[in-house]
Amino acid sequence: MNLQISGHHLEITSAIHDYVTGKLERVTRHFDNVIDVNVILSVEKLKQKAEVTVHLSGKDVFVESIDEDLYAAVDSLVDKLDRQIQKHKQKVKNHHRGQRISHIVQD
Template sequence: MHLKITGQHLDLTEALKNYVNEKIGGVDQYFDNVIDAEVVLRQEKFRNSIEVTLFAAGQTLHAEAEDKDMYAAIDAASDKLERQVVRYKEKLTNHHPHHNLDKTQVTEL
């Protein structure tokens, strides 16, 4: 997965980049078809926000989070994204069994 990290009004430190890479890159354990991910970190006065857009095969997932602490915002966005990926994967693999009804079981009114 190719991860693009940008910062607006924020100095991107190596520690911050590594933390984002660890948290957002962890989505690969749930879903193998992830192609790219774009992460935008913003700092505005006392508010830190993160936007994550994940491009998978045939699907685009998006998560946003805000917090006073940047690391807490990254954790929240990561949790949201993981829930979306798990739900999407379940949707792909969840096949309800089709019940074949015999003509003897069908009653006419």
């Protein structure tokens, strides 16, 4: 998994980097086919914004979260991302419980 964290009007400190990396490990634990992750953290007056684009095999997932606290925005972002990745995983999953596809079509 390639992880890229950037900041707009914000310097990415090692504490922020470690926090985001630790939170995103939860996503890779649920779904192994994560190719690329781009995180953008930005600050505008009273809003802290966190955006992430996750490139999976066959799909790109984009999530954003806005909060007054940057760490709360990252927490909310990871929760939303986790739900979307689990939803994508269920769609990709084979629901035929080991039967061959040709077997199902002929019946």
